[in-house]
Amino acid sequence: MKILAIETSCDETAVAILEINGSKRDPQFRVLSHIVSSQVKIHTKFGGVVPNLARREHERNLPLILKRTLRESGLLRISKQIPNSKFQTVEKILERESDISTWFKREGIKIEAPDIDAIAVTYGPGLAPALWVGVNFAKALSCLWNKPLIPVNHMAGHFYSALIETKKRGLKMKTEYKKIAFPVLALLVSGAHTELVLIKKHGDFRIIGSTLDDAAGEAFDKVARMLGFGYPGGPAISAAAEMEFSPPKADPIKFPRPVINSKNYDFSFSGLKTAVLYFIRSIEKTHSIKKLCPAIAREFQNAVTDVLVTKTIRAAKECKVKTVTLGGGVAANAALRERLAAELAGQLPKVSFITPELSLTGDNGLMIALAAYFCGKKKAWTAVQADANLNLT
Numbered sequence: 001m002k003i004l005a006i007e008t009s010c011d012e013t014a015v016a017i018l019e020i021n022g023s024k025r026d027p028q029f030r031v032l033s034h035i036v037s038s039q040v041k042i043h044t045k046f047g048g049v050v051p052n053l054a055r056r057e058h059e060r061n062l063p064l065i066l067k068r069t070l071r072e073s074g075l076l077r078i079s080k081q082i083p084n085s086k087f088q089t090v091e092k093i094l095e096r097e098s099d100i101s102t103w104f105k106r107e108g109i110k111i112e113a114p115d116i117d118a119i120a121v122t123y124g125p126g127l128a129p130a131l132w133v134g135v136n137f138a139k140a141l142s143c144l145w146n147k148p149l150i151p152v153n154h155m156a157g158h159f160y161s162a163l164i165e166t167k168k169r170g171l172k173m174k175t176e177y178k179k180i181a182f183p184v185l186a187l188l189v190s191g192a193h194t195e196l197v198l199i200k201k202h203g204d205f206r207i208i209g210s211t212l213d214d215a216a217g218e219a220f221d222k223v224a225r226m227l228g229f230g231y232p233g234g235p236a237i238s239a240a241a242e243m244e245f246s247p248p249k250a251d252p253i254k255f256p257r258p259v260i261n262s263k264n265y266d267f268s269f270s271g272l273k274t275a276v277l278y279f280i281r282s283i284e285k286t287h288s289i290k291k292l293c294p295a296i297a298r299e300f301q302n303a304v305t306d307v308l309v310t311k312t313i314r315a316a317k318e319c320k321v322k323t324v325t326l327g328g329g330v331a332a333n334a335a336l337r338e339r340l341a342a343e344l345a346g347q348l349p350k351v352s353f354i355t356p357e358l359s360l361t362g363d364n365g366l367m368i369a370l371a372a373y374f375c376g377k378k379k380a381w382t383a384v385q386a387d388a389n390l391n392l393t
């Protein structure tokens with residue numbers, strides 16, 4: 001089967017087409033196309049993602065990316081006769097996406113229904129204005145092409161991103177599926193979520209821990225801003241933390257590890273963020289923040305990593321899982337990947353640890369296609385709505 005997947009939950013416009021053969025136990029994947037267009041440069045100026053700007057960019061990008069995806073997959077056919085019997089419905093669906101509606105009238109309507117089996121789309125969680133563009137675009141395509149729609153939870157996508165590896169072989173991309181043994185514990189860490197999820201089988205997600213306040217990625221972004229870095233802050237903090245520095249002459253910098261010893265699996269990063277802020281305020285008159293930046297970044301990153309790793313290991317032990325996976329934007333953090341790998345190898349050597357390849361840690365369409373395949377349910381387009389606060393369980 002072939003799935004066309006659309007992702008617009010935040011500041012990445014992404015479309016992918018995945019071909020799947022074989023069984024769910026041992027599927028063979030072929031990535032026909034996988035395009036991610038990042039809006040980071042646009043949002044950097046504002047120090048974070050501006051929902052309405054994201055929405056405008058998704059509107060601009062989606063039609064272009066869809067065409068490119070179909071062309072790359074060899075599935076693009078333009079019809080000479082314009083079948084417009086459904087156009088009024090498409091116009092109605094795209095009432096609030098006038099740019100896309102105009103594109104459909106001019107061009108989109110001429111694209112013949114491609115040889116795909118379903119359209120998958122992220123319907124939440126995320127920024128409502130951004131989500132709606134993708135959802136309405138997918139609904140329009142589903143209506144026009146008469147293909148079922150599979151609404152996908154973005155965080156399920158982040159979980160499934162760990163199960164695939166795309167390798168370049170010459171000019172071709174070869175995709176390998178990483179088999180997993182259930183039960184699985186997934187640590188999902190993104191800009192808006194920090195979750196420990198127990199997964200007993202495909203689609204059976206149980207959130208056993210989540211953040212009480214800021215998400216891990218959000219804390220990285222906020223501390224980065226305090227240190228004068230732009231958005232997104234995670235990569236900047238991890239780069240600064242890797243820099244060589246001579247330790248401050250005064251007391252070593254020490255930040256708290258909030259709720260690290262609490263009995264549940266919940267997280268809290270807001271106090272840590274405030275501790276960094278107070279520390280910067282207390283020294284900025286007497287010290288150069290620029291000079292201390294690598295030390296602050298490293299201690300902050302260590303604090304976040306300590307908490308994430310400690311709670312994940314404890315949950316993995318108590319839930320007796322066979323596999324631990326990592327997913328979400330913060331999964332790109334090398335210190336976190338290395339620490340979790342080392343602790344698991346030392347404390348739970350029989351548990352396998354699976355991480356997404358770096359290019360799949362951020363938002364992308366491929367992870368949405370994978371989640372749709374493993375646990376999605378086909379729906380009529382009329383039954384699909386965006387849900388900014390969608391939960392995984």
Ligand code: KG4
Binds near residue numbers: 191218332
């Ligand atoms: O999953 P994602 O791309 O988007 C959401 O679904 O939110 O995650 C984005 C988050 C941002 O907060 C960003 O700062 C963080 O992931 N991030 C990192 C790194 N790369 C991205 N955080 C820490 N270290 C990194 N290397």
Ligand code: ZN
Binds near residue numbers: 154158191328329
């Ligand atoms: Zn994400």
